[in-house]
Amino acid sequence: MTQSAVAKDWRSFEQLGAGVYPTPIEEMPRLRAALGGGPRLFIKRDDYTGPGFGGNKVRKLEFVLAAARAEGADVVLTIGGIRSNHARVTAALSAKAGLECHLILNGDAAPMPASTYLDELYGATIHHVVRGDQRKPTMERIADELRASGRKPCAIPLGASVPLGALGYMRAAEEIATSGIVFDALFHSTSSGGTQAGLVAGLAGSPTKVIGVSADDTAIDIAARVARIAAGVADLLGRKIDPKIEVDAGFIGAGYGIATPEGEEALDLFARCEGVILDPVYTAKAAAGVIARVRAGEFREGQNVLFLHTGGQLALFSRSA
Ligand SMILES: Cc1ncc(COP(=O)(O)O)c(C=O)c1O
Secondary structure (H helix, E strand, O other): OOOOOOOOOHHHOOOOOOOOOOOOEEEOHHHHHHOOOOOEEEEEEHHHOOHHHOOHHHHHHHHHHHHHHHOOOOEEEEEEEOOOHHHHHHHHHHHHHOOEEEEEEEOOOOOOEHHHHHHHHOOOEEEEEOOHHHHHHHHHHHHHHHHHOOOOEEEEOHHHOOHHHHHHHHHHHHHHHOOOOOOOEEEEEEOOOHHHHHHHHHOOOOOOEEEEEEOOOOHHHHHHHHHHHHHHHHHHHOOOOOOOOEEEOOOOOOOOOOOOHHHHHHHHHHHHHHOOOOOOOOHHHHHHHHHHHHHOOOOOOOOEEEEEEOOOHHHHOEOOO
């Protein structure tokens, strides 16, 4: 790791200033009662981060798009599934930053998911591909074509899960660490790893154990990604960081985006007990992890457990008129 003379923090890096922070932390006493007691349960509302219907991508793209603009980029490209929250928020923030946006998306576009409809409203150009493995080469080809025509493209990797993006979750970690409540555990949905990398970097050495609940890949694969991104964060900041990485891959079910009975129960419980709407792809499965582990008695009365709501609720809708 390259150690610079003065250690930096996330404030040292330019941001768009587009998101709304700190996001609230609310207690969920009725959910706790429905689970038969146990630790106090809290939720951090990162579904309220603002542009593009909020969620975790706003925090990451704040940093990534500000750097792209500072480097003179005039067009942004990124990749995802047809309902990608990352793609939608990239489209929203690009519109706000005055950058042209191209999204390379795979998956079934009929009926049109709400997220895709918004991508178009935000003015993004959508390039459909059939399979996930066609996204990256297509993005590279379009970026080359744009470059050849005199444009300055910035290609953002999946989920903006790069060290610069993860700084957005160091900022969230700071909000959590300074909230006045000592959390024994923090659960959140994890996939491309940037959210978890920022959280484990920001909460390294704190009493809060971070548990990423996988939406898709194996615990080994995600933990390796998180470790790589967290090492990149340490390099960016010129600090030594010793992150503790735990990924729980026990709630994926049959696969990415395929509903599970535990996830459906979590959707119902959060909505009926707390008036909180989760999304079926990421947060419901992560919440199912919290519910199962609280029910199993992993945490005792007097402990505090935080669930990070990372957004994504538009997956519940498609455009019908
Ligand atoms: C709603 C939601 N939650 C969680 C995640 C996972 O975050 P990360 O990709 O940073 O691991 C995503 C990623 O797409 C998401 O859209």
